[in-house]
Amino acid sequence: MKENRLKSRRIAEGLTITDLSRLSKISTKVISQTERFMIDPTEVTKRKILNGLNAVKRPGENPYEFEYIFPRSEKE
Structure with missing residues (x-):
């Protein structure tokens, strides 16, 4: 299964799974x-x-890029 940075970034933003779900x-x-x-x-x-x-990033903060959260594997 492909790896991602979702959990670490969600926690860093202070979000629960329920928060992110909403x-x-x-x-x-x-x-x-x-x-x-x-x-x-x-x-x-x-x-x-x-x-x-x-959606929770503060004004002036750079948004997360797709490739950062969900990196493509070398196999693709």
């Missing part, structure tokens, strides 16, 4: 499974999660 409109189950590398969600789902993470 912000991204993605179920807590999908977020939890993504963080534990149990599933590799679609790009649309990943972008919704990324938008949820970026």
